[in-house]
Amino acid sequence: MSFGGPAAGSPFGGPSASATSAAAGLPFAGVPTELAEKAKEILDQEPDHPTPDIPFSQADYDRRPLTLRRFLEPHRFGLLGAIVLVVLETLALQAGPLLTQVGIDRAIVPRDVNMLWWVGLAYLASIVVNTLSSYARIAYTGRLGEKLMYELRVRVFSHFQRQSLDFFTDEKTGRLMTRMTSDIDALSVLFQDGLVSLAVQGLTLVVITVVMLFLNTTLALITLAVVMPGMLLLTVWFRGASERGYNRVRDRIADVLADLSESLAGMRVITSSNRRRHNVINHANVVGEHRDANVYAASVGAFYGPANEAIGVIGQAVLLLIGGRMVLDGTLTVGELFAFLLYLTAFFAPIQQLVQLYNAYQQGQAAMRKLRDLLLTEPSVVESPGALELPPVEGNIELRNVRFGYDPDEPVLGRDGRGLDLSIAAGETVAVVGPTGAGKSTVAKLVTRFYDPDDGVVSIDGHDLRDVTLHSLRRQLGVVPQEPFLFNGSIGDNVAFGRPDATAEEIEDACRTVGLGELIDRLPDGVDSIVHERGSSLSSGERQLLALARAFLARPRVLVLDEATSNLDLRSETIIERALDVVLEGRTAIVIAHRLATAMRADRIAVVDNGVLTELGTHDELVELGGHYADMFATWSSHA
Ligand SMILES: Nc1ncnc2c1ncn2[C@@H]1O[C@H](COP(=O)(O)OP(=O)(O)O)[C@@H](O)[C@H]1O
Ligand SMILES: [Mg+2]
Numbered sequence: 001m002s003f004g005g006p007a008a009g010s011p012f013g014g015p016s017a018s019a020t021s022a023a024a025g026l027p028f029a030g031v032p033t034e035l036a037e038k039a040k041e042i043l044d045q046e047p048d049h050p051t052p053d054i055p056f057s058q059a060d061y062d063r064r065p066l067t068l069r070r071f072l073e074p075h076r077f078g079l080l081g082a083i084v085l086v087v088l089e090t091l092a093l094q095a096g097p098l099l100t101q102v103g104i105d106r107a108i109v110p111r112d113v114n115m116l117w118w119v120g121l122a123y124l125a126s127i128v129v130n131t132l133s134s135y136a137r138i139a140y141t142g143r144l145g146e147k148l149m150y151e152l153r154v155r156v157f158s159h160f161q162r163q164s165l166d167f168f169t170d171e172k173t174g175r176l177m178t179r180m181t182s183d184i185d186a187l188s189v190l191f192q193d194g195l196v197s198l199a200v201q202g203l204t205l206v207v208i209t210v211v212m213l214f215l216n217t218t219l220a221l222i223t224l225a226v227v228m229p230g231m232l233l234l235t236v237w238f239r240g241a242s243e244r245g246y247n248r249v250r251d252r253i254a255d256v257l258a259d260l261s262e263s264l265a266g267m268r269v270i271t272s273s274n275r276r277r278h279n280v281i282n283h284a285n286v287v288g289e290h291r292d293a294n295v296y297a298a299s300v301g302a303f304y305g306p307a308n309e310a311i312g313v314i315g316q317a318v319l320l321l322i323g324g325r326m327v328l329d330g331t332l333t334v335g336e337l338f339a340f341l342l343y344l345t346a347f348f349a350p351i352q353q354l355v356q357l358y359n360a361y362q363q364g365q366a367a368m369r370k371l372r373d374l375l376l377t378e379p380s381v382v383e384s385p386g387a388l389e390l391p392p393v394e395g396n397i398e399l400r401n402v403r404f405g406y407d408p409d410e411p412v413l414g415r416d417g418r419g420l421d422l423s424i425a426a427g428e429t430v431a432v433v434g435p436t437g438a439g440k441s442t443v444a445k446l447v448t449r450f451y452d453p454d455d456g457v458v459s460i461d462g463h464d465l466r467d468v469t470l471h472s473l474r475r476q477l478g479v480v481p482q483e484p485f486l487f488n489g490s491i492g493d494n495v496a497f498g499r500p501d502a503t504a505e506e507i508e509d510a511c512r513t514v515g516l517g518e519l520i521d522r523l524p525d526g527v528d529s530i531v532h533e534r535g536s537s538l539s540s541g542e543r544q545l546l547a548l549a550r551a552f553l554a555r556p557r558v559l560v561l562d563e564a565t566s567n568l569d570l571r572s573e574t575i576i577e578r579a580l581d582v583v584l585e586g587r588t589a590i591v592i593a594h595r596l597a598t599a600m601r602a603d604r605i606a607v608v609d610n611g612v613l614t615e616l617g618t619h620d621e622l623v624e625l626g627g628h629y630a631d632m633f634a635t636w637s638s639h640a
Contacts (some may be wrong), residue, residue, distance in 0.1 A: 054158045056471070061162070066372040068365075071148065078144055082196055085137040090203045092130035097342035098211060099123050104335030137196060145191035153184060156371060164381040165450040166406070173265075174258030179374055182253050183367035190364030198357050201350035208343050215336050219323055223344065227315040231308065231351070238304045238355070245297030246362040250370065252290035259286045297359075304355055312348035319344055381452055383469055390468040393461045393476055394426035395557045395588030397447060402456035404446060411454075413439050413446075415611040419456045422606060422613055426461075429589040431602035433629065439611040440592045441482065444560045447590060448479050460558070478556035480564035484547030486538070491520065492527040494546055498554035510553040513582070514545045515575035540567040548576065552583050559589045566594040577601065596636045605629060 055061045064070060072079060099119055107115035156179060212220035263270065263279055270279050323340055326332035401419030405411040413420050420443070424430050432440045445451050446458050449465045458465050465473060478498070486494050495510055496502045502510075508527055511520055519542055523529040531537055531546075538546065544567050551559060565576050577598065580591075593599040600619050607615035607622070607629050615627050622629040 052154050052158075054154070056158075056162060061158075063376075066368065066375050068368060071152075075144055075148070078140065082137055082141055082144075083199060085133045085140070086196060086199050086203060088133040089130055089137060090200055090207055092126045092133065094204065094207045094211065094343075094346070095126040096123065097339040097346065099126065100342060101215070101333075101335040101339035104338055105333045106335075109334070138193070141196045142192055145188060145193070148191050149184060149188045152187065152371070153180065156180060156184070156374065159375055159377070162379055163377065164379040165445070166380050167377065172258040172262070174256075174261035175254045177261060178254040178257045179370060181257070183250070183370050186250075186360075186363040186367040187371075189360050194357055194360040194364065197353065198361065201354045201357065204350045205347065208347050212340065212343055215339060216326075216332055219319070219326060219332065219340060222322055223315060223319055223340070226318045227311055227344075227347075230311045234304060234307055234311070238300065238358070241300040242297065242304075242359060242362050243366075245293070245300050246359065246366050248293040249290070249297050250363070250366045252286075252293045255286050256290050259283055301355060301359060308348065308351055308355070312344070312351075315344055315348075316341065381449060381470070384466055387467060387469045388463070388472075390460070390463055390472040390476065393463075393557050396424070396426045396461050397558065397588060397590070398423040398457075398459045398462075399443070399446065399453075400457045400459070402446065402453045402458060404442060404451065404453045404455075406451075408454060411611065412442050413453075413611045414455070418612070420611070420613050422616070424588055424590065426588055427586055428604065429584050429591060429602045431591045431593045431599035431605045432608055433593050433596070433599050433605060433632070434608035438608045440608050441562050442611075443608065444479070444562045444590060444592060447558075448477050448560055449473060476557045478551040478554050478559045480544075480547045480551045480559075480561045482562045482564075482566070484543050484550075484564075486531050486543060486546065488530075488532065490525070490528045490530055491516075491523075491546065494531060495527075495549045495553055497550055502553055506553060510549040511546075513552060513579050514548045515572050515579065516542070516545045516549060519545075541569065541572060544568060545572070545576070548579075552579075557587060559584065559587055560592075561589065562592045563594045564591075565598060573597070596633060 099122055103116060103119040103123075106112065107119055160176065209220070209224070212223065259282065263283065270276060319337075319340055323332060323337045327334055327337050399420055399422045401414075401421060403411060403414035403419045405413075422430075422443075432443060434440055442451075446453055449458070449470065452466060460468075460473070487497065491511070492504070492507045495507050504527070508520070511517065511527060519538075520526045520529070544564055548561075548564055551561075565573055568576060573595070581601070584591075589602075591598060591602055593602070599605050602619075604616065604618055605622055606613055607627070609628060615622055615625060615629050617625065619633075623633055624630075
């Protein structure tokens with residue numbers, strides 16, 4: 001990161017500097033010199049975020065299923081260090097009751113003050129060791145957890161970017177959001193603290209059992225025989241029940257987010273259709289299901305905790321009874337009985353903790369499963385292993401015997417058994433017309449390789465689209481979709497989306513060419529005016545113009561316009577028609593036309609009906625032919 005030229009040059013700017021600043025949307029030219037040093041200092045203190053190296057080529061990225069082990073593998077040495085600390089921490093903590101036993105039996109009973117001092121000092125030392133190793137362990141695993149989360153977030157997001165279009169039509173946005181929010185959060189809880197605490201608590205149980213066996217084998221076995229069966233049964237039940245509970249919670253959270261994101265996106269329709277009440281009721285239901293799932297999960301834990309405690313208390317009573325008799329018989333010292341009672345209490349504390357950790361673990365595992373499935377989703381449009389860089393193309397497009405259906409059983413193109421054939425010469429503009437749902441947009445999606453045909457070939461300059469890299473193909477294609485999407489940012493940012501290196505003049509020029517001149521003159525900040533999320537601050541006509549400007553600026557060899565002018569009034573459309581003549585000059589273009597006036601200007605017109613190419617020719621030829629197009633033209637002329 002740096003402040004670049006303007007700051008180093010004339011800080012308060014001459015005319016040239018203010019021009020740069022206007023382009024960047026800054027109120028003044030760069031950072032004043034007296035502040036520059038301070039600014040640099042602040043920037044130097046900012047942590048570095050190296051650009052992650054993300055492979056997008058199909059062959060390159062890591063396809064191995066995401067498992068806890070594989071995920072932690074690269075950090076195994078760090079984790080080993082953490083485990084050493086855990087052992088130290090646990091041993092130091094569990095030395096307490098043992099020291100108490102020594103204190104009672106060797107110092108208090110024989111009235112040895114010297115020994116008492118030593119025991120006290122040892123106790124203090126064990127606490128210091130415990131605290132220090134605990135601190136180091138938590139600090140380390142916290143940092144490691146954050147690092148793992150960062151890696152996972154980037155990995156999942158990159159995977160979204162890799163997916164083909166069908167993925168986003170099949171998956172609800174809210175559900176995908178859940179993966180990135182609550183699922184990753186659940187894992188974060190697990191990694192920050194969960195896994196290592198699990199180790200601490202597990203180790204505590206083992207250490208206590210061993211020490212008890214060492215102190216007095218008989219009593220230890222009796223104690224374990226009393227508490228173990230109940231605890232095991234309870235734990236087996238809890239395992240199943242809590243897993244069911246947490247899977248349910250997970251699914252319900254996804255529903256809540258899905259409903260929320262849909263409602264927010266569709267607010268305009270909801271308001272105008274008077275569905276607000278219905279919408280609230282619906283959301284209340286979804287949230288209610290989420291609550292029920294949580295209540296179930298909580299009630300499972302609520303039973304487990306106290307039931308365990310009860311077993312612990314029973315154990316204490318039995319221990320006091322049997323251990324007390326052993327003290328009277330002289331087979332056990334008072335100190336040992338004391339240590340046993342302390343250890344039994346300490347035995348149940350980690351179990352309570354384990355319950356909570358087990359919940360976190362369950363949630364983490366459920367999240368891991370969801371993320372694993374997500375990361376295993378293969379994009380449907382893939383590069384073939386030896387995909388070539390597509391050289392700069394002339395723009396000969398050919399669809400040969402193409403058949404396609406979004407659902408393989410339901411053909412959309414090539415319904416009559418024949419595939420669809422269409423060849424477009426370099427530099428030619430072909431208009432595609434036909435009724436709604438005929439498959440026009442589908443043709444456009446095949447040409448831009450948003451989907452692959454089920455049968456037949458789509459090629460450009462003789463290269464099957466499946467044999468070239470997606471990057472080199474898309475670089476030469478421009479698409480203006482039916483519903484343009486605008487990103488948060490200025491009008492200029494949006495126009496330059498496909499060509500971030502465009503100059504301010506080029507951006508403004510593109511805007512004026514498509515007829516956005518009036519808009520940017522009217523807006524106080526011109527090209528730098530901010531458009532809001534989903535572009536709702538612009539009219540749909542203006543959004544279409546902006547999308548056109550974006551495509552114009554990118555200057556692709558092949559341009560596909562999918563009803564890109566359908567929301568424009570006649571006057572804007574006339575401006576656009578003229579602009580199109582300029583822009584389409586020398587480029588191959590597929591113009592899916594909503595209006596005949598647009599279609600008529602094309603070199604040739606293709607009529608698509610019910611997934612079949614029924615007519616193809618120039619305007620005059622088709623009128624002559626007397627088919628569907630001639631009918632449409634006759635209707636249109638009679639209105640005009
Ligand atoms: N993503 C999709 N999934 C399933 N069916 C689709 C999808 N997109 C379009 N279709 C169906 O394919 C047919 C052709 O759609 P389309 O090519 O968009 O028609 P249009 O000629 O109006 O542009 C329609 O019946 C439509 O319902
Ligand atoms: Mg369409």
